[in-house]
Amino acid sequence: xxxxSAARGVLERVLITISIVLMTILAVIVIxxxxxxxxxxxxxxxDEVASVVLAWITxxxxxxxxxxxxxxxxxxxxxxxxxxxxxxxxxxxEGVVIFFFALAAWFGYQAIGLLSGDTLISLPWVKVEFVxxxxxxxxxxxxxxxxxxxxDRVREARFGAPPAEAIIVAEEDKS
Amino acid sequence: MSPLWLLAIFLFLIVLNTPIAIAxxxxxxxGYWSLFGFDALLNMAxxxxxxxxxxxxxxxxLFVFAGAIMNTSGISQRLVAFVSALVGFVRGGLAMVNIGxxxxxxxxxxxxxxxxxxxxxxxxxxxxxxxxxxxxxxxITSSSASLAIIIPPSIPMILxxxxxxxxxxxxxxxxxxxxxxxxxxxxxxxxxxxxxxNFPVEETFNLRHLWRTFxxxxxxxxxxxxxxxxxxxxxxxxxxxxxxxxxVALFIGLFVYRELNLRMLLNAMTDGVIQTAVxxxxxxxxxxxxxxxxxxxxxxxxxxWMLSLSENPLIILAMLNVLFLAVGMFxxxxxxxxxxxxxxxxxANAIGLDPVQFGIIVTLNIAIGQQTPxxxxxxxxxxxxxxxxxxxxxxxxxxFIGVLFIVLTLVTYVPYVxxxxxxxxxx
Numbered sequence: 001x002x003x004x005s006a007a008r009g010v011l012e013r014v015l016i017t018i019s020i021v022l023m024t025i026l027a028v029i030v031i032x033x034x035x036x037x038x039x040x041x042x043x044x045x046x047d048e049v050a051s052v053v054l055a056w057i058t059x060x061x062x063x064x065x066x067x068x069x070x071x072x073x074x075x076x077x078x079x080x081x082x083x084x085x086x087x088x089x090x091x092x093x094e095g096v097v098i099f100f101f102a103l104a105a106w107f108g109y110q111a112i113g114l115l116s117g118d119t120l121i122s123l124p125w126v127k128v129e130f131v132x133x134x135x136x137x138x139x140x141x142x143x144x145x146x147x148x149x150x151x152d153r154v155r156e157a158r159f160g161a162p163p164a165e166a167i168i169v170a171e172e173d174k175s
Numbered sequence: 176m177s178p179l180w181l182l183a184i185f186l187f188l189i190v191l192n193t194p195i196a197i198a199x200x201x202x203x204x205x206g207y208w209s210l211f212g213f214d215a216l217l218n219m220a221x222x223x224x225x226x227x228x229x230x231x232x233x234x235x236x237l238f239v240f241a242g243a244i245m246n247t248s249g250i251s252q253r254l255v256a257f258v259s260a261l262v263g264f265v266r267g268g269l270a271m272v273n274i275g276x277x278x279x280x281x282x283x284x285x286x287x288x289x290x291x292x293x294x295x296x297x298x299x300x301x302x303x304x305x306x307x308x309x310x311x312x313x314x315i316t317s318s319s320a321s322l323a324i325i326i327p328p329s330i331p332m333i334l335x336x337x338x339x340x341x342x343x344x345x346x347x348x349x350x351x352x353x354x355x356x357x358x359x360x361x362x363x364x365x366x367x368x369x370x371x372x373n374f375p376v377e378e379t380f381n382l383r384h385l386w387r388t389f390x391x392x393x394x395x396x397x398x399x400x401x402x403x404x405x406x407x408x409x410x411x412x413x414x415x416x417x418x419x420x421x422x423v424a425l426f427i428g429l430f431v432y433r434e435l436n437l438r439m440l441l442n443a444m445t446d447g448v449i450q451t452a453v454x455x456x457x458x459x460x461x462x463x464x465x466x467x468x469x470x471x472x473x474x475x476x477x478x479x480w481m482l483s484l485s486e487n488p489l490i491i492l493a494m495l496n497v498l499f500l501a502v503g504m505f506x507x508x509x510x511x512x513x514x515x516x517x518x519x520x521x522x523a524n525a526i527g528l529d530p531v532q533f534g535i536i537v538t539l540n541i542a543i544g545q546q547t548p549x550x551x552x553x554x555x556x557x558x559x560x561x562x563x564x565x566x567x568x569x570x571x572x573x574x575f576i577g578v579l580f581i582v583l584t585l586v587t588y589v590p591y592v593x594x595x596x597x598x599x600x601x602x
Contacts, residue, residue: 019448020441023240030237030418034411050414051228057236058227058459061452062196070449071194071456072507076549078192089191096188097197100204107220114217135220 008067008148015064015141022060026053045122052120052131059138066145069152086157094153097146101139108135176209178473195510196453200460206467219463226462227455230414231337236451237417238328241398241424242286243443246293248428248435250395254279255297257392260385263377267369269302270311272377274319274361278354279399281323286330286450287545287553290320295560305375309561311368313568317557318575319361321542322582324508326354328402328420331538333413334458334512339520341530343413344406348600349531349593350538356592357582364578394427407600454509461513468517478521488526492536492587495519499537503544507552511541532586535593539583546576 033046065071078089111132118128181202188198200223208216258275265271276298280290295316302312324331327347336343368374378384389396402420405411411419428435468474481491498519502511516537523533545553548565554572558565585592 016441016445020444023236023444023448026233026236027240027418027421030233030414031422034415034418037415047230050233051230054229054233054236054455055224055227055459057448058452058455061448062456064445065449065452065456066194068449071196071453072510073192073194074189074505074550075192077190093188093191093193096193096201100197100201103204103216104220104223107217108223110217111220111224132224135224 002151004148004151007144011141011144011148012064012067015060015067015145018060019057019064022053022057026050026057029053045120048120048122055131056134059134060141063138063141063145066142067149069149083158087154090153090157094146094150098143101142101146105136105139105143108132108139111135176206178206178468178471181206181467189505195506196456196460199457199464199510199514203460203464203467206471207463210467210470218466222463222466223459226459226465229337229458231343232333232455232458234328234333234343234414234417235330235454236447237414237421238330238333239286239289239450240443240447241417241420242289242293243446244421244424244428244435244440245395245398246289247439247443248424249432250392250427251276251280251293251297253388253392253395253432255294257385257388257396259377260381260388264380265366265369266376267365267374268377269298269305269307270315270365270369270374271362273298273302273312273315274358274365277316277319277323278326278358279396281320281326281329287320287324287542288556290323291316291553291556291560294320295557299557299561303561305377307374308372308571309563310568310571311372313554313557313561313563314572314575315361315365316561317554317568318546318572318579319358320557321545321553322354322357322361322579324542324545325350325357325535325538325582327351327406328413328417329538330454331508331512331541332534334454334509335516335534335537336413337458338461338513338516339530339534341534345531345597345601346534346538347403347406347413348596349535351596352592353535353539353582353586356585357578360578360581361575364574368574394431398423398427457509457513461517464514465517474518474521477518478525481522482525486526488528489588491522491526492528495522496536496540496583496587499540500543500547503540503550504547505550506544507550508541508544511544512537529590529594531597532590532593535586536583539579539586543576543579543583546572546579 029046029050033043036043078086081089112129115128115132120126120128120131184205185198185202188201189195204216204219207219254276255272258272258279262268262271262275276294277290280294299312299316303309327350329350332346332350333343335341336346398420401423402416405419406413406416481494485491499511499515502515506514545551548554548569554565554568558568
């Protein structure tokens with residue numbers, strides 16, 4: 001097993017674990033809030049904390065989606081181009097993705113410094129820098145997910161990617 | 176930098192198969208950088224965070240998660256058996272079962288792709304085995320799943336509601352009548368095909384068999400009752416209904432049908448997170464794009480330009496529909512909503528269009544976009560499961576897209592169709 005595929009395996013396991021924990025937390029928070037409200041009470045922190053969990057799901061999930069190549073794209077046109085153009089398109093596209101998330105990570109880190117000392121309104125013991133950490137960490141994880149899947153992407157650009165529908169059919173056949 | 180240049184950058188990156196969310200974010204980044212300088216990009220990080228923590232959107236991961244649980248809990252087979260006992264005696268019974276089951280399933284998952292993936296793999300092989308043409312099978316499965324997104328709960332409606340600050344509950348209520356009209360038309364069209372091509376009858380109507388399949392599917396049927404009853408009755412918000420849908424789906428999967436194991440549950444959670452993140456990244460990035468659009472007043476300029484072409488609301492509505500249909504052909508539904516709705520909302524407001532009605536118009540356009548190549552996410556999924564050619568299926572599907580067009584026209588030009596239930600529920 002190559003270093004990249006091993007790194008990809010570790011990254012995937014970590015992201016899946018985080019995803020499961022976050023989805024569990026979100027479901028438990030919302031279901032508990034419904035029960036508590038039906039008993040005539042309410043959690044003061046419900047809206048704020050559930051929103052933070054959604055933001056965390058967004059960025060940790062986005063990194064996992066990058067690893068699984070699940071982000072929405074439009075492969076139809078590039079798929080019709082000759083191999084050198086496909087490779088060039090891949091290089092530009094990967095460059096843009098990494099540049100975007102590198103800036104998001106840098107400015108996310110800056111924002112943490114700027115807002116250090118602030119806390120959530122409903123839970124004053126939770127620092128904003130902790131909840132906002134999802135931007136730089138999520139951005140770095142996204143970049144790592146891109147880098148570890150580059151060999152697959154290059155192979156597809158060279159030899160042509162199986163269309164998405166073929167993958168679905170293969171999965172249907174397996175099940 | 177001019178907004179047109181940014182549009183060109185965005186389209187160029189889309190052609191290169193850059194993820195749509197990143198292409199959108201990159202175009203916004205270039206625009207914002209050119210307006211305010213490099214250091215101002217600090218606002219990008221903050222808006223990426225703020226954009227992802229929209230409270231109404233919490234319903235999305237929970238509905239997706241509930242749908243994934245129900246999908247692996249044996250619900251699909253039970254729904255098919257029940258609807259088959261209900262309408263299988265009609266000529267072309269399996270086609271009717273396909274439409275009927277799609278509508279039931281849509282009331283749980285809120286996603287057309289999930290609908291096709293869950294039901295298509297059961298119904299399409301069965302239809303092909305009974306002699307239905309493959310192209311017809313894929314077309315009806317695909318179109319009925321897209322019709323189902325205007326029946327609550329609906330992820331596009333949740334997105335639209337959050338982006339425009341419109342009541343998601345009212346959007347859900349408004350979708351019911353157009354959904355039922357569309358379903359009736361699809362049943363009629365499928366019957367027309369069945370008579371013309373002599374499709375088979377599945378089973379004779381038997382009240383005892385119907386009761387038996389109903390009892391078996393009763394728990395599954397309870398989920399939409401809880402979701403819709405709770406929302407329409409004002410007992411739950413859409414987010415709370417989504418949370419309850421998860422709780423009920425877990426209960427049914429673990430203790431009633433007992434077909435859900437830990438591995439399936441963990442996979443359902445992972446799928447739920449990935450599907451949510453794909454949509455939510457678009458939403459977060461659109462918040463950053465919103466900063467740029469606000470500064471450059473693009474929506475306002477577009478409004479002035481469109482109103483200079485015509486001030487007739489009927490013509491403006493037609494132009495908006497053409498715009499959404501064109502965008503829907505090339506972008507996935509979620510991307511079309513987060514990209515176009517904030518830009519055209521001032522136009523809808525300027526002609527006095529009810530935001531709830533506009534939400535249903537947008538959702539129907541998204542439904543049609545799911546059926547029109549080259550992107551056509553739902554059609555592609557149906558074709559892949561049926562192992563059919565997209566263009567051959569499209570030749571049949573054009574009839575079913577016609578049904579969606581009729582409903583779109585009704586919703587666009589007869590506000591009563593969408594607003595009557597909303598007004599009777601909420602005054």
